[in-house]
Amino acid sequence: MTLGWAIISTGRHPDTKMAPAINAAADATLIAVASRDAGRAQAFAHKHSATSAYDDIDAMLANPAVDVVYVASPNALHLEHTLKAAAAGKHVLVEKPMALTAEDCQAMIDACANAGVKLGVGFHLRTHPGHQRVRELLASGGLGAVTLTTANWGRGLRGQIKPPPRADLQAWWDDPAMAGAGAFMATGVHCVDLMRYVLGREVTEVTALNDATSDRPLEELLIMSLRFDDGSLGTVMTGRRTPDYQGNDVMVYGSEGRAGVRESIAMVLDGTLDINTSDTEASEPYKNHPLALYTWQVDAFNSAVAGYGEPAASGMDGLRAAQITRAMVESASTGRRVDIP
Ligand SMILES: NC(=O)c1ccc[n+]([C@@H]2O[C@H](COP(=O)([O-])OP(=O)(O)OC[C@H]3O[C@@H](n4cnc5c(N)ncnc54)[C@H](OP(=O)(O)O)[C@@H]3O)[C@@H](O)[C@H]2O)c1
Structure with missing residues (x-):
């Protein structure tokens, strides 16, 4: 159809x-x-x-x-x-x-x-085959008890990114009422959603530091610590003040080893699967493709409409990301840890 x-x-x-x-x-x-x-x-x-x-x-x-x-x-x-x-x-x-x-x-x-x-x-990022492989390994217990998950998406200074073709296209990203938050809305939400996806766990606590100021209320760089509902911990770094950032990876550590994908957190299919556990060793590169992740996202959505499976990410996944965003902003502005019910 x-x-x-x-x-x-x-x-x-x-x-x-x-x-x-x-x-x-x-x-x-x-x-x-x-x-x-x-x-x-x-x-x-x-x-x-x-x-x-x-x-x-x-x-x-x-x-x-x-x-x-x-x-x-x-x-x-x-x-x-x-x-x-x-x-x-x-x-x-x-x-x-x-x-x-x-x-x-x-x-x-x-x-x-x-x-x-x-x-x-x-x-x-949920449609990346490497991320799916890590999720399957974790679901099968192949990593043992998870202890730490890391995900980073660092990009270059604004001036090093191709400037927007029209002034109004940058203006809304700089308006708190239109964007909602800064770099976290561009790239951070992807990191926390990917962590939730590979772990199959919910975030229960957030502590964050960011570079927002009263003159520039939308953060351009942030780091955050997370606790998941199995008690494991996570860290995220994201922003656009990290030129030539190396390490846009997702990596999960557990009692049986580590599993993740190096340099896969991007707007293209890319990166290298990196698994090293007591049972499995794998290092497989993904051939760079500019559209594959988005085409698979459309394919998954069409299948869901046709009655097969669900979209790659649901409304509830979007809602969870919104809760974590609010917790990030509150923690960074108050200096306190914020619980997510
Ligand atoms: N998943 C991903 O990988 C990914 C990557 C990039 C962006 N996104 C998301 O996609 C959405 C669009 O991002 P984008 O990068 O395409 O943004 P953009 O280049 O800034 O374009 C936004 C568009 O929204 C329309 N618009 C309506 N009201 C507007 C207003 N008051 N001010 C400015 N534009 C207005 C404009 O289209 P018209 O002039 O035609 O009305 C404009 O071209 C955002 O929510 C962003 O987070 C997702």
């Missing part, structure tokens, strides 16, 4: 990753795109072979050929756009961070459940 996909917003992520991934996926056709600007919608539709371009989201949602809506608007708008899409009876794949608060995430979960549509969240 081929599903018709539509995209809300024409920013960098849908342009460089998700529209090409939808076009590359097995059972997906890009039908439509909506922008605040008709010219941008038409240019995007032309570039990515979508049949329809809209400057009105409601008009796009009225198109019966649209089965799935991919929400790629600024973080603060994910709530409104997901609620609209669910009300129109469309399945929703919403970008991370799912929303700015756990309450908003819950409203999105409820709206999709009430409408009988699937809801997925754009945590693409």
Whole structure:
């Protein structure tokens, strides 16, 4: 069954990753795109072979050929756009961070459940085969009792990243009301979601330090310590003040050894599986591919809509990330450890 996909917003992520991934996926056709600007919608539709371009989201949602809506608007708008899409009876794949608060995430979960549509969240790192292999090893007990999990996503200074093509594209990332938090919303949520994914555990405590100031309230660099519900510990470093950072890895240590993937935390399929336990030794590189993680994310979502399995990440995964984000901000600003119920 081929599903018709539509995209809300024409920013960098849908342009460089998700529209090409939808076009590359097995059972997906890009039908439509909506922008605040008709010219941008038409240019995007032309570039990515979508049949329809809209400057009105409601008009796009009225198109019966649209089965799935991919929400790629600024973080603060994910709530409104997901609620609209669910009300129109469309399945929703919403970008991370799912929303700015756990309450908003819950409203999105409820709206999709009430409408009988699937809801997925754009945590693409779950589709990496190395991460899946580590998760399976842990689930089978192959690492013994887990003690420590680490995940880092460090990037270069803002000036070393390609500048945004339009000023408004940077402006929303610098606005606390639109972005919700700083570097954690860009890359940190991926790290904590990946840790939850490979461990199959929930975070119960957070302690964080970040570089936010009263002049610049959104952090650009942060470190955090986590406790999981099995009592094991975790650490995360993320931000954009670490030029040429080496070590964008996820690694789990347990009583029987270690298992993880080196340099796999990225926007491309990449990295090397690294397992060394009493029973297993593996070091396997993954061939770099710019779109594979996102194409598999679309494939998993389509399968879920067709009744096979679930999206790579659920609404509840997005909600958990929102709880951890709030705990990170509170801990960094108060200097205290924050419990997550
Ligand atoms: N999973 C991942 O790997 C990944 C990677 C990057 C980003 N993301 C997520 O994807 C979402 C979009 O990120 P992006 O990098 O594509 O952002 P971006 O390049 O800044 O684009 C955001 C788009 O949102 C639309 N928009 C609507 N209201 C806006 C406003 N008030 N100000 C600015 N833009 C507005 C604009 O499209 P129109 O002008 O067409 O309306 C704009 O192009 C974010 O939630 C981000 O966290 C996920």
